[in-house]
Each structure stands twice: as structure tokens, then as C-alpha cells.
Amino acid sequence: MTIGDEILFGQITDTNTQWIGSELTSIGIRPIRKLSVGDNPQDILDALGEFFKRADLLIITGGLGPTKDDLTKHTLCKYFDTELAINEDALELITSFFEKRGRVMTELNRQQAAVPLNCTYLRNDWGTAPGMWFERDGKIVVSLPGVPHEMKNLMTYRVIPLLNGFFDTPAIQHKIIRTIGIGESFLAELIENWEDNLPAHIKLAYLPHFGQVKLRLTATGESFEVLSNDISEQVAAVMPLISKYIFGYDGDELESVVGKILIDQNATLSTAESCTGGFVAHKITSIPGSSAYFLGSVVAYDNEVKKNTLGVSDEVLQEFGAVSEQAVVAMAEGVRKRMNSTYSIATSGVAGPGGGTPEKPVGTVWIACATPGETHSRLLKLTNHRPVNVELTSTYVLDLLRKSILQTIEI
Amino acid sequence: MTIGDEILFGQITDTNTQWIGSELTSIGIRPIRKLSVGDNPQDILDALGEFFKRADLLIITGGLGPTKDDLTKHTLCKYFDTELAINEDALELITSFFEKRGRVMTELNRQQAAVPLNCTYLRNDWGTAPGMWFERDGKIVVSLPGVPHEMKNLMTYRVIPLLNGFFDTPAIQHKIIRTIGIGESFLAELIENWEDNLPAHIKLAYLPHFGQVKLRLTATGESFEVLSNDISEQVAAVMPLISKYIFGYDGDELESVVGKILIDQNATLSTAESCTGGFVAHKITSIPGSSAYFLGSVVAYDNEVKKNTLGVSDEVLQEFGAVSEQAVVAMAEGVRKRMNSTYSIATSGVAGPGGGTPEKPVGTVWIACATPGETHSRLLKLTNHRPVNVELTSTYVLDLLRKSILQTIEI
Numbered sequence: 001m002t003i004g005d006e007i008l009f010g011q012i013t014d015t016n017t018q019w020i021g022s023e024l025t026s027i028g029i030r031p032i033r034k035l036s037v038g039d040n041p042q043d044i045l046d047a048l049g050e051f052f053k054r055a056d057l058l059i060i061t062g063g064l065g066p067t068k069d070d071l072t073k074h075t076l077c078k079y080f081d082t083e084l085a086i087n088e089d090a091l092e093l094i095t096s097f098f099e100k101r102g103r104v105m106t107e108l109n110r111q112q113a114a115v116p117l118n119c120t121y122l123r124n125d126w127g128t129a130p131g132m133w134f135e136r137d138g139k140i141v142v143s144l145p146g147v148p149h150e151m152k153n154l155m156t157y158r159v160i161p162l163l164n165g166f167f168d169t170p171a172i173q174h175k176i177i178r179t180i181g182i183g184e185s186f187l188a189e190l191i192e193n194w195e196d197n198l199p200a201h202i203k204l205a206y207l208p209h210f211g212q213v214k215l216r217l218t219a220t221g222e223s224f225e226v227l228s229n230d231i232s233e234q235v236a237a238v239m240p241l242i243s244k245y246i247f248g249y250d251g252d253e254l255e256s257v258v259g260k261i262l263i264d265q266n267a268t269l270s271t272a273e274s275c276t277g278g279f280v281a282h283k284i285t286s287i288p289g290s291s292a293y294f295l296g297s298v299v300a301y302d303n304e305v306k307k308n309t310l311g312v313s314d315e316v317l318q319e320f321g322a323v324s325e326q327a328v329v330a331m332a333e334g335v336r337k338r339m340n341s342t343y344s345i346a347t348s349g350v351a352g353p354g355g356g357t358p359e360k361p362v363g364t365v366w367i368a369c370a371t372p373g374e375t376h377s378r379l380l381k382l383t384n385h386r387p388v389n390v391e392l393t394s395t396y397v398l399d400l401l402r403k404s405i406l407q408t409i410e411i
Numbered sequence: 412m413t414i415g416d417e418i419l420f421g422q423i424t425d426t427n428t429q430w431i432g433s434e435l436t437s438i439g440i441r442p443i444r445k446l447s448v449g450d451n452p453q454d455i456l457d458a459l460g461e462f463f464k465r466a467d468l469l470i471i472t473g474g475l476g477p478t479k480d481d482l483t484k485h486t487l488c489k490y491f492d493t494e495l496a497i498n499e500d501a502l503e504l505i506t507s508f509f510e511k512r513g514r515v516m517t518e519l520n521r522q523q524a525a526v527p528l529n530c531t532y533l534r535n536d537w538g539t540a541p542g543m544w545f546e547r548d549g550k551i552v553v554s555l556p557g558v559p560h561e562m563k564n565l566m567t568y569r570v571i572p573l574l575n576g577f578f579d580t581p582a583i584q585h586k587i588i589r590t591i592g593i594g595e596s597f598l599a600e601l602i603e604n605w606e607d608n609l610p611a612h613i614k615l616a617y618l619p620h621f622g623q624v625k626l627r628l629t630a631t632g633e634s635f636e637v638l639s640n641d642i643s644e645q646v647a648a649v650m651p652l653i654s655k656y657i658f659g660y661d662g663d664e665l666e667s668v669v670g671k672i673l674i675d676q677n678a679t680l681s682t683a684e685s686c687t688g689g690f691v692a693h694k695i696t697s698i699p700g701s702s703a704y705f706l707g708s709v710v711a712y713d714n715e716v717k718k719n720t721l722g723v724s725d726e727v728l729q730e731f732g733a734v735s736e737q738a739v740v741a742m743a744e745g746v747r748k749r750m751n752s753t754y755s756i757a758t759s760g761v762a763g764p765g766g767g768t769p770e771k772p773v774g775t776v777w778i779a780c781a782t783p784g785e786t787h788s789r790l791l792k793l794t795n796h797r798p799v800n801v802e803l804t805s806t807y808v809l810d811l812l813r814k815s816i817l818q819t820i821e822i
Contacts, residue, residue, distance in 0.1 A: 033454070037444055285690075295712055390693075
């Protein structure tokens with residue numbers, strides 16, 4: 001459960017519940033519900049009552065900040081019939097937190113050290129709001145601050161060890177097969193027979209996302225080893241049907257898969273971006289250690305930059321335009337030469353919402369990959385939505401790179 | 412309500428409910444609860460029952476895809492005691508959708524044209540799954556596909572016009588004051604008296620996010636004009652207390668605020684990025700029309716690129732290192748010269764998790780802004796978290812640019 005009007009009103013993005021869902025699943029606790037309520041004590045109390053009828057564990061995030069719109073702690077006191085008292089350890093931590101940063105501590109900050117008397121105090125070494133663990137009738141309620149890195153550290157170092165001791169959980173195993181270049185319903189047709197014959201304890205889900213479809217297998221049972229085995233068997237059975245679309249498994253992203261291949265080959269990469277505006281470089285550098293193979297990028301939004309820094313000729317820009325096969329090939333080859341990399345990729349297109357013409361409507365995008373041998377290019381016909389076009393172009397150009405390196409490209 | 416195990420298990424990011432919350436709020440409908448349940452008919456039925464006790468409108472997204480894990484439509488039939496029948500208009504749309512793309516239509520795709528007999532069919536011109544509108548006891552249940560752009564178009568062109576006719580909604584007005592460079596609790600101390608004297612029909616919330624704090628005022632009443640006036644009065648009252656921290660209002664982002672200033676000045680911008688790896692350029696180019704002022708970026712991950720493309724000298728890199736004031740200033744001035752832009756910004760730091768030293772631990776970042784006059788630089792001491800450091804650096808360097816242009820920088 002998350003608490004805060006700002007989530008209901010759509011004013012902030014909640015990333016906490018996704019992370020918590022994934023962590024709980026990985027230790028064999030099955031999330032059955034996710035709830036957001038506003039900054040309203042009665043809604044919080046109602047939600048606590050519903051939880052006690054339905055589940056064994058409730059994790060609450062949010063509403064523990066120092067400012068006056070934060071009600072969680074007072075409401076928990078009411079529900080668990082107790083009152084707040086300053087916790088000395090928490091007070092010490094908060095005091096030193098402010099001392100280290102050379103900042104003055106306010107009375108509001110001091111009150112963050114107060115916790116309900118009948119909870120187990122969870123020390124927060126990463127911020128100023130302590131976590132709280134309540135037990136009642138064999139069920140657990142945990143309250144954590146909403147700041148993502150504080151919540152994650154408290155979960156990892158305080159809550160999960162306690163949960164592992166408290167619950168006797170069933171075994172759950174997941175396996176995700178990651179595909180690119182085929183739509184959900186076509187994939188479904190290809191594997192229909194296999195899907196119909198899955199054993200009852202294994203569930204399949206299709207998760208489409210920006211040109212990719214993840215196939216998620218979930219097995220529930222008594223033993224991790226048995227489940228692991230059952231899932232491996234099913235993966236082996238489905239593989240031959242769809243192998244050309246598979247680029248990875250589980251947490252693999254295109255950018256991490258490509259990074260591993262580059263490291264294996266001791267090869268380097270550079271990028272030249274127009275319509276993606278730096279997003280391809282951002283995806284590549286979001287992988288820790290990417291400096292081992294990524295040299296850099298030229299984001300060439302302006303045609304002068306395409307000419308001066310990437311060496312695209314005036315003739316190409318005049319005759320074919322910046323959104324053309326000729327231009328994107330020259331961009332890829334230009335940045336490869338400039339940065340002296342083994343491989344390079346380039347993007348040029350009409351991201352939208354403006355800039356479209358009858359010949360090159362919004363969503364027209366050229367991508368290219370230059371290698372020590374030849375340069376491959378592709379025309380993409382995407383959507384009317386700028387952020388979607390940026391995401392899809394980045395995905396497809398990374399896949400073009402992957403196939404070019406592995407020489408599995410279909411000409 | 413969103414439906415899908417993948418959301419509970421944390422395998423996809425739900426962005427739909429944030430958008431829906433924001434849209435509903437803007438038309439005067441107050442979201443009171445957000446719920447996610449799994450692919451389980453009983454959980455969906457339970458949630459429908461709870462909704463009917465609590466609210467007047469339920470919007471459901473997800474579970475309408477062509478594959479077998481999608482249960483929403485069948486469960487809605489059960490709840491509303493009806494059955495599915497092919498809708499001819501929907502079938503025609505789906506058929507032409509596949510024809511236009513030159514793809515073969517499958518029986519699974521055909522079944523997407525089936526809708527419950529007693530719902531109002533909502534034509535989906537943007538995909539293959541129709542929307543559905545159910546009425547019972549003066550309450551509304553709407554079911555939409557989970558694909559974000561389909562859901563958004565259906566909401567905008569089908570659902571919201573129907574909602575405006577159906578409900579007699581109270582007036583709600585929001586105003587967001589966006590600040591940077593001050594923590595939540597310090598802001599709270601500065602405006603304590605003002606906050607304590609807010610009238611009862613205006614609520615205040617603090618929304619911290621990556622170095623920024625949004626102050627959200629929400630007024631509820633009978634007339635938009637009165638509320639608008641009440642909020643303007645409060646904004647005018649708080650302004651003098653915190654004006655130096657305010658960079659915008661409502662939907663303003665740093666990158667859009669900076670873009671407007673650059674357009675006003677008929678000025679141009681370039682960027683040179685090391686530790687942010689293209690994210691600053693991505694933020695800038697996420698604004699439609701940014702090609703009017705953004706020329707391009709050099710992402711210089713490798714020191715050779717810093718030297719050859721940005722003109723950072725060997726001496727600076729040898730003596731002070733790539734993460735230094737000297738290097739980041741040379742990067743900013745180098746890219747400004749290369750791209751011939753009015754302004755430029757640069758970043759160089761240790762993003763982590765690796766690469767830290769005792770003198771320059773993870774989170775040490777230098778930023779700079781070069782102008783036609785002088786070049787300003789700042790040292791940031793950030794966190795141990797790579798993505799957080801990338802976000803915070805991008806935010807602070809855009810703010811350094813804003814202050815440099817507006818000449819409100821404190822030396």
C-alpha cells in the first residue's frame with residue numbers, strides 16, 4: 001500500500017511498488033493486491049481492516065516525511081492502539097545525519113525519531129525516517145518511508161531477513177524469455193500447442209513492451225529444485241519454435257546483452273543520434289561498467305553538427321535530406337571513424353509531433369549500424385508519439401547492432 | 412484498477428494509473444483509491460464488489476489483449492450477467508488494422524471484436540481492443556486496454572466526454588509551485604506561518620523528487636473562478652518567502668523552462684556529457700520543438716573523445732583527471748566552440764557503482780555552464796546510486812544553465 005494524494009492525483013510516479021513486488025516474488029511471497037490511498041486517516045484505517053481479512057503481510061510506503069501532510073505514523077498508532085515516543089537510536093542517527101551535512105536540525109526533523117511504542121523499530125541508516133514492524137494475530141504490517149533508496153535499503157537489510165524468519169513460504173520460480181521483432185498474437189500462434197500442454201502448476205503470461213514481448217513462466221510448488229527443472233524443460237521445448245526472436249532471459253536488457261557481447265569480443269562502440277537525442281547513449285551507459293566498451297556519442301540535432309562533426313556531406317543532406325538512408329549511413333560511418341570504434345550505430349528520423357511531410361510523415365526513422373565490414377541500415381515506420389518513437393528507435397537500433405555483431409542479420 | 416500479475420510481480424511499470432489520476436483530477440473527479448489485482452477472476456469480482464460500496468466511477472485497464480492470460484472481458488460478463496458477442500464495427504476496424512499493416516489476422520485477433528451485450532461499445536481507432544462502458548445503479552464501470560497510447564486516446568475521445576455528461580462534479584483547482592535547491596523540511600520551516608493560516612478548503616502537499624520539491628495546493632469548492640482566485644491569493648502570499656527557489660509552476664519542467672528562455676533570447680545550446688552519458692541531451696530533446704535551440708551533444712565517455720572532439724588538453728587530464736573543475740570547464744568551452752552555440756553545459760563525475768577513489772568517491776561530480784561571457788562551475792557531492800546520480804546531475808546542470816542565463820547565479 002502506498003499513501004499519498006500525489007500518487008492518486010497522478011502528480012508523481014510510483015516506482016516503489018514495482019520493486020517491492022519483484023523482491024517479494026523472488027523470496028516466494030506472492031503479492032495479491034496493490035493499493036494506493038490518499039492522505040486521509042479513515043482511508044488508511046479502512047485499508048488496514050481489509051488487509052487483515054485478505055493477506056498475511058502488508059507493506060506500507062510513504063507518509064513518513066517531516067512535513068504536516070504526513071499522517072501514516074499517527075494513523076498506525078490509532079490502529080494499533082498505542083502512542084508515539086522518541087526512539088533514542090533514531091534520534092542519534094538523525095542528529096548525526098544533519099551534523100555530517102553541516103545543516104541545522106529542525107523540530108520537524110526531531111519528530112521523525114518518534115515511533116509507536118508497540119512496534120519493532122527498524123533502523124534507517126540511509127535517511128531520517130525509521131521503519132516500523134508490527135505483529136498482530138500472526139500477521140505483519142511494515143511501514144517504510146517512500147524515498148526509493150531508503151525504502152530499498154530498509155527492505156534489503158531489515159525487512160527481508162525478518163520475513164524469511166517469520167513466514168513458511170511456498171516455492172515460486174519465474175523464468176522470463178525475452179523476444180524482439182514479433183507481435184504478441186503472432187507469438188501466441190507460434191507456440192499455441194506448447195502453451196495448451198503446459199502443466200497446471202506453470203502459468204504463462206505475455207508482456208509486450210516497446211517492440212519486445214516477454215514470455216513469463218511462473219511455477220508454484222514445494223521445491224525450488226523441482227520447479228527449476230520443470231521450467232527448464234518447458235523452456236527447452238518452446239525454444240526451437242521461437243529461437244530467432246529470443247535475445248535474452250530474465251533481467252537481460254538489449255543494452256546489457258549487447259554490452260556482454262562487446263566485452264567478449266574486446267570491441268568498442270560509438271553512436272550518432274539525431275531523432276533519439278541522446279537516449280541510445282543513455283540506455284547504453286545505464287549499464288554499470290559500460291565505459292569498458294562505449295567510447296561516446298555525437299548527438300547531431302543540427303545539420304551543421306552532422307556536417308562538421310560527423311562528416312555527412314552537403315550533397316547527401318541537400319539531395320536526400322537528414323532523414324534518409326544515405327544520411328544515416330554517413331552518420332554511422334562518420335562517428336565510427338571519428339571515435340575509432342569497432343562498431344557504431346546511428347538514428348535519424350521524424351520523432352514528432354511536428355516536422356512531418358507527405359513523403360516523410362512523423363514516425364519515419366532510418367537506423368544504421370557500421371561494422372569493420374559493411375554498414376547495415378533499416379527503415380522504420382513508427383507512431384505519431386514522440387516518446388514512443390524515441391523508445392522504439394533505441395530498441396530497434398540496439399537490436400540491429402546485436403544482429404550485425406552476431407551476423408544473424410537478414411539482408 | 413489495473414489487472415495483471417505482471418504488475419503485482421513487479422515485471423512491468425504501470426504508467427497508466429498516473430495519467431488517469433491526473434486526467435480525472437483535472438475534470439473535477441477526485442480519485443480516492445488505486446488498486447491492482449492479478450489475473451484471477453475472483454480477485455477481479457471482489458474488487459468490483461468493493462468498488463460499488465465506495466465510489467461512483469471505476470476505470471479498469473488491462474487484460475483485454477488477444478492472448479490466453481486475459482480474463483477481464485469474461486469476468487465482466489459474469490459480473491454484469493451477460494455474454495460476449497462480436498461487434499461488427501469493432502470487427503471491421505480490426506480487419507482493416509491488419510490489412511493496412513499487411514499482416515494476417517488470427518482467430519485470437521477476431522475474438523478481440525467481441526464485447527459484452529449490455530455495455531456501451533467504445534470504438535478504438537488506435538488499436539485492436541475496444542473499450543467498454545457499463546452503468547448500474549447510477550455508477551459507472553469503464554474497461555480499457557492496457558496499452559498506454561490506446562488507453563489515452565480512448566480516455567480523451569470516448570470516456571471523458573461521456574463522464575462530463577454523466578456526473579455533476581465539484582470544482583477542484585490545483586496549483587503546483589516548483590522549487591529547486593532546498594530540502595523539504597527547510598522549505599517547511601520557511602513557510603510555516605503561511606501554511607498554518609491556509610483556509611480549510613485549501614490543502615498543501617510537499618512532493619520531493621530528485622533535488623526538487625513541488626508544493627501542491629488543492630482547493631475544493633463550488634466555483635472554478637472563486638477557487639482560482641483563492642489559490643492565486645495564496646501563491647502571491649507565499650512567493651516572497653521562497654522566490655529564489657522557484658523555477659516554474661504546474662507542468663513546467665526545468666528543460667521546458669530553459670527551452671522557453673532560449674527561444675525568447677533567440678539563443679542556442681549544446682552539451683558535453685561524461686557521467687550523464689546522454690541523459691542531459693535526452694531530457695532537453697524530450698521537449699517537442701527543442702530543435703529550435705538545441706544543436707547537439709558530445710557524449711565523451713572515453714578520454715580520447717574528450718581530447719579529440721572537445722579539445723580538452725592532455726595536461727588537464729594528466730594533472731587534474733577527467734573528474735575535475737578544469738576538465739569540465741574545458742568540456743563546456745570545447746563543445747560551445749565546436750557547435751558554435753550561445754550556451755553550453757557539461758558534466759563529468761563518478762556515477763558509480765565502480766570508479767571511486769578516496770579523493771573522488773562515487774557521487775563526486777563537476778558541472779559547468781559556458782556563456783558568451785564567463786564559465787560557471789559547481790562541485791556536487793551526490794549518492795552511491797548510479798541512476799540517482801545521473802538524474803540529479805542532469806537536474807543541477809540544467810538549473811546552473813537557467814541561473815547563468817538569467818544571471819541570478821550566486822558566485
